[in-house]
Amino acid sequence: MKMLVTGGAGFIGSNFIRYILTKYPSYAVINYDKLTYAGNLENLRDIENHPNYSFVKGDILNTELLNHVMKGVDVVVHFAAETHVDRSIMGADAFVQTNVIGTFSVMEAARQNNVKRFHHISTDEVFGSLGAEGHFHEETPYDPRSPYSASKAASDHLVRAYYHTHGLPITISNCANNYGPNMFPEKLIPLFVTNLIEGKKVPLYGDGLNIRDWIHVEDHNRAVDMIIHAGKVGQTYCLGAMEEKTNREITDLILQKMGFGEEMIEYVEDRKGHDRRYAIRPYKAMVELGWKPQITFDQGIEQTINWYRDNPEWWKRVRSGEYQDYYKKQYGEKQGMTI
Ligand code: NAD
Ligand code: TYD
Secondary structure, eight states: OEEEEETTTSHHHHHHHHHHHHHOTTSEEEEEEOOOTTOOGGGGGGGTTOTTEEEEEOOTTOHHHHHHHTTTOOEEEEOOOOOOHHHHHHOOHHHIIIIIIHHHHHHHHHHHTTOSEEEEEEEGGGGOOOOSSOOBOTTOOOOOOSHHHHHHHHHHHHHHHHHHHHOOOEEEEEEOEEESTTOOTTSHHHHHHHHHHTTOOEEEETTSOOEEEEEEHHHHHHHHHHHHHHSOTTOEEEEOOSOEEEHHHHHHHHHHHHTOOGGGEEEEOOOTTOOOBOOBOOHHHHHHHOOOOOSOHHHHHHHHHHHHHHOHHHHHHHHHTHHHHHHHHHHTTOOSBOO
16 A cells, blocks of 8 residues: 655644554555645654655645656545644635645646545534534534635535546545644644743633634544545545533643643633634544544643653744754755655
């Protein structure tokens, strides 16, 4: 099996590659990544010498390179994206380019090279914002409200269109908020944990009562593995661990586990268009694939806090852009390179 993973130097993609090469050491895995601010080869330092792992530095907008790399590939798992909602509010250009046009470009290459499966990684944010009641599921109508979620919704539509129009053998997963090791310290959990390690306050948006549904990255990746191997072509799977929490509850738990009090909370101006609640009903994946989450939020958050405590060089360098400066100095803007 030859697998191409786009965005494999990011948070979820790097955990996915490690998971796959550990479970299926005979699979050949190509990591195709542009190494944006969020992509980091340090995330895969422990497996970079694995005989079946290779890395190609490339933009998913580079169709020529993609076509070349896609030769003989059986399965594409498409993680590459711009992913931070706050950045999409500041400027949506890269989100439209990478998430919409980039997805089109990866699918075109997959189509031309007759891949056997194209799995698209998406988010529950495409469904919009819930009130106090109800859950997202596979039949929920799309209603994205941030530039990030709108760009991911557009990509989901394109992926389905390629299935219906061209018969591209696709599957899609729409997953809840992930957390775990190697998450860029701009998102809620790693930002708060690293701020506290440095003795800084944590910025809670608005009233702190927005709700997210949290899943450990390993539970997410186990589900993606099952979808690739046993999911039905053309189908969508909603993934989540049924761990709904308000941001204030998460903050209190992190404060308590790290030995701080509520004086470390700083209530700050709310995010524009801040979605109130996300919650996933993952029954289809549970019934059809036999998947179920294995890591409780309490276990997962403890492991995650410990990982950030144990790896201060990683997040300090990531935060300062030191790795990116290094890649730039060493390799410039050249693509198609194996580093
Ligand atoms: P991330 O921001 O940590 O990593 C994104 C990766 O994509 C980086 O390695 C980056 O270098 C790469 N990339 C960006 N633009 C590229 C381009 N033009 N060409 C090639 N590579 C490019 O993201 P993540 O949190 O790991 O998310 C991965 C995927 O999962 C995304 O598609 C995201 O929408 C989806 N998702 C994320 C979450 C979450 O909570 N983080 C939840 C559900 C779905
Ligand atoms: P985030 O981690 O950015 O994920 P998403 O917006 O994709 O769900 O944010 C999670 C929640 O935490 C969201 O309701 C916004 C809130 N939040 C804060 O309160 N403060 C922060 O500094 C950040 C980054 C997020």
